[in-house]
Amino acid sequence: MPSPALAALEGRGIGKVFGSGDLAVRALHPTDVAVYRREVLVIMGPSGSGKTTLISILGLVLTPTEGEVLVEGKRVAGASADALAQLRRDRVGLIFQQFNLLAGLSALENVALPLLLRGESAKDRAAHARRALDLVAMGDKVGAKARLLSGGQQQRVAIARALVADAAVLLCDEPTASLDGRTGRDVLDTLARLAREQDRAVVIVTHDDRVLRIADRLIHVEDGRATEEAPSDLRSRRTA
Numbered sequence: 001m002p003s004p005a006l007a008a009l010e011g012r013g014i015g016k017v018f019g020s021g022d023l024a025v026r027a028l029h030p031t032d033v034a035v036y037r038r039e040v041l042v043i044m045g046p047s048g049s050g051k052t053t054l055i056s057i058l059g060l061v062l063t064p065t066e067g068e069v070l071v072e073g074k075r076v077a078g079a080s081a082d083a084l085a086q087l088r089r090d091r092v093g094l095i096f097q098q099f100n101l102l103a104g105l106s107a108l109e110n111v112a113l114p115l116l117l118r119g120e121s122a123k124d125r126a127a128h129a130r131r132a133l134d135l136v137a138m139g140d141k142v143g144a145k146a147r148l149l150s151g152g153q154q155q156r157v158a159i160a161r162a163l164v165a166d167a168a169v170l171l172c173d174e175p176t177a178s179l180d181g182r183t184g185r186d187v188l189d190t191l192a193r194l195a196r197e198q199d200r201a202v203v204i205v206t207h208d209d210r211v212l213r214i215a216d217r218l219i220h221v222e223d224g225r226a227t228e229e230a231p232s233d234l235r236s237r238r239t240a
Helices: 051-058 081-090 107-118 122-135 151-163 181-197 209-214 231-239
Strands: 009-018 025-035 039-044 066-071 092-096 169-173 201-206 217-222 225-228
Touching: 009 051, 025 039, 025 051, 025 066, 025 225, 039 051, 039 181, 039 209, 051 169, 051 201, 081 092, 081 107, 092 151, 107 122, 107 151, 122 151, 151 169, 151 181, 169 181, 181 201, 181 209, 209 231, 217 231
Parallel strands: 039 201, 039 217, 092 169, 169 201
Antiparallel strands: 009 025, 009 066, 217 225
């Protein structure tokens, strides 16, 4: 993995406590994490470990109780709700287990939606959406209704939608959980290619050990504490 000076996404001492007083619950202890372009960072841990809290803070969905998040070196603390929404739309693409596509719209229309919200012209929306679909090998399905696509095809459309605004970072929450083995491998290959050939940073939160084969780094989260595994341990887990 290259070591560029500037992280595409960074959390410095980020932690989260829900509630206050006697009802306070710490979901995430202060954590440092940096994600770079052209790498795949995998975050694993049991249910309730804090990994969803971690990715939600990095994805600008949750505000940390302590610490700060930087997107391409710029602090987001104090940003307005509108500014955070714009960052999520344009710089941090979110991909979920549930594809969240509009069933009655075509693949092209689903991918173009973020650009519609940004106010781009119909011509530009279509051109950018076609390019994003080409990047995930779905260029031949631009007119297909989402409800007629297979699970793997729908997930690739969801990835294209996250890419369409040229996001530097893709945050993926269990992207293979609802997919069969072969389809899951295809989606992982797509994410790895986007990181290494299209200069993106990819973060995957998962329970799925299959994801380890594309991981450049692995963070394990348990009881709200995040620990990065040594490269040798990651290599051992890949071959186990």
